[in-house]
Amino acid sequence: MLLDANALPQDARLHADICIVGAGAAGIAMALSLADSGLDVVVLEAGGQEPEPRTQALYEGTVEDAALHSPLDRYRQRQLGGSTTIWGGRCMPLDPIDFEARPYIAGSGWPLGPEDLAPYYPAANAWCEAGDYAYTMAEAFAEPRRPMLEGFDESHFSTQTLERFSCPTNFGGRYLGRLRAAPDLRVVLHANVTRLELDEAGEAIRHVEFKTLDGKAFAVSADSVVLAAGGLEVVRLLLNSPGRTGRGVGNAHDVVGRYYMCHLAGTIGSLVLAPPHRAWHGYDVADDGTYCRRRLALRPDVQREQGIGNFVARLHHPRITDPAHGTAILSLLFLARAFVPYEYAKRLHGDERVSVGGWLRHAFNVLRGAPSVAGFLWHWLRDRTLAARKFPSIIVYPRTQRYSLDFHAEQEPNRESRVSLGTSVDELGMRRLHVDWHYTRQDVATVQKSLALLAADVRDSGIGEFDYDPGEVEREMTRYGAYGGHHIGTARMGDDPRTSVVDRNCRVHEVRNLYVAGAAVFPTSSQANPTLTLVALALRLARHLQIRHAGGEPADPGSPA
Known part of the structure; x- marks a missing residue:
């Protein structure tokens, strides 16, 4: 079902089993993978079906060195389909060496191995419409x-x-009919998430607040919340919500937004x-x-x-x-x-x-x-x-x-290469981002x-x-600086909360029902364009949530259904 936040009654409160923030490649693949699971899913998408300048302007921010990073409203689209509306379509999986802890690459090593993503890559290839899963x-x-x-x-x-x-496949256009037809799925357009509200103990998301540009405010309460808004916007959502420490949700150890790679x-x-x-x-x-x-x-x-x-x-x-x-x-x-x-x-x-x-x-x-x-x-x-x-x-x-x-x-991952909050605010009152990208x-x-x-x-x-x-x-x-729309590593995956934001199942260490989907969780960047792998990880996360909501908390989601 497709809804528009502008048509919802003021202060409406939605309820769902799973709330996904962002309808790009990761968010749409997850939502439709869960559509026949019996779970009630709500997807909050900040944009509409077409580009809108006023909405796109919410992505504006500042960069430390304009020669090394593009303006923050470039290479990403605030609309249904996200950056797949402008991508070139290049797909390839990560190489096995990319998952290794390599002594010559600081901060390398995934808590997952290639065998953990292998069951999900063929399905990701199909979602991306890249033909057979055959890369030699x-x-x-x-x-x-x-x-x-x-x-x-x-x-x-x-x-x-x-x-x-x-093709390249615009996920918003290609899967629009399925998004509309799915009975247990609600996609809310023009729903700009502004805050993640924690419970009194500071251990779980109580509700997600969102607004329209015309000033209407709403909330969604869900058993599980997934941030699938892109490697930059995920940082903004986490840091604009104070969380238990006041430094941002999931940011007790000042890792959110660090290790930024392209x-x-x-x-x-x-x-x-x-x-x-x-x-x-x-x-x-x-x-x-x-x-x-x-x-x-x-x-x-x-x-x-x-x-x-x-x-x-x-x-x-x-x-x-x-x-x-x-x-x-x-x-x-x-x-x-x-x-x-x-x-x-x-x-x-x-x-x-x-x-x-x-x-x-x-x-x-x-x-x-x-x-x-x-x-x-x-x-x-x-x-x-x-x-x-x-x-x-x-x-x-x-x-x-x-x-x-x-x-x-x-x-190489570099702690000093980071995305943080700037001093200016957008039309909704959220602090904009500031990017200080470095190479080594x-x-x-x-x-x-x-x-x-x-x-x-x-x-x-x-x-x-x-x-x-x-x-x-x-x-x-460095002619192109931080290359293109590959925003990687800002909510990195790892076993140690002191050096990572999410665990091997993409759950934020500090919050038991909050997850991140997308290239933000990659610990290293590989040589590969990230889209195929981020979709595979999103499908793996969807399987994990499906099993968890069925009554278990698996250490590993195993193979896809």
Whole structure:
């Protein structure tokens, strides 16, 4: 059932077995997984079905260094479906090494192992509409495919793992009909949660308070409350509620909002292949139509040997701002960058200055390559704009076999990298967030050593050269700062309440009926985009709550029903 808080009577009080705060990927997957369990579920979603500027403005906040972090109302959407309304659809599971306590990665180690999430990953893959749960070439394709890099000796890197792409699926639109039809499920739109009220003992959530922007106030009482509002907003909800200590709910040891991670990403160097060696950096299409793409993935034994974090790289087109690439499509993108969505424009090196002569050379590239531009625009219309399963990204095949390298690396947990409350308040009277994101020397070492190993592998394989400036690595890996919408680790999972916020079942240590779903609970970031794993964790939490409400408190939720 879909409701609107604006239509509820003033001071209405709702009751439910489970209250989920947030209707993004985690919240919707949880709610619909519980819909046939016999439990009464209420979902509170702050936005409506479409973007609303006044609602989106509630996400505004401040950052310590604008060069290192995007504005807080970017990369996340306050509406039904959450950030899945703007995501790119990239899916992959965590690697087994990501769960390990690694002595060279401070704060690493999950209280879960890969075997604990394995039963939930296939279902998460289905919710994300990313095709079969098959993330190696051998699993995904019966017949051999062309190699990613002809003649490459995979001594330090593997080219056999995949990333798969969702449609990308907007969870709010895709599952709207099921949300409306579920008999024991109420989704309340425009329900802005403002406070978590504890009982007199300070050990359980008594009720959740929420408001509309027009000033109406309400409350929900539930046996279990799940915060699934995203890695930043979860911090805001916990810290804006004083809790037993006055420092925020779940924050007795000042851990909420700390260890904030994203990913380290950048585009660097020039990889030139020597004839007759060729590369395939495009998409392989699975039998079910899912787009899949290979990467250069740093092997886990090499990570341990070198004492560095997880790292992957993709072949990428030459840097777009330099018209010397001579490619009409890239010049077209440069000239049209003002119309590219913010989420992707930063990846076009749009902050680099280009002379008037450079602009003219870009225009000449477009005119000279008019037929290829026409073909590209038709492909984009047919396979991206009009297609239900959209072509994931722009792929340019350089005639010169010259590529840049697009990398994506793990960030080390760092207690001093944090999200806290700022001094200003929003329209509802809640204090806004302030972000002070940091990276470490270990982060720099991960990227530096990985690039050096890759350059050596390319050279030793005799397939060409990968040239880059080692002195540019740190500048390039911080070009985008805290990368994109990957808000990770702010309510981290662990066995020790002094260094974590939730336990292995995502329950807040200090509050017996409060849980957190989403990437906020990840103790480490991996190299992988977080969506698939956060959905798997949400499904595991849904199973845990189902068993608990049936009369037990399992130490582990086991396999999904």
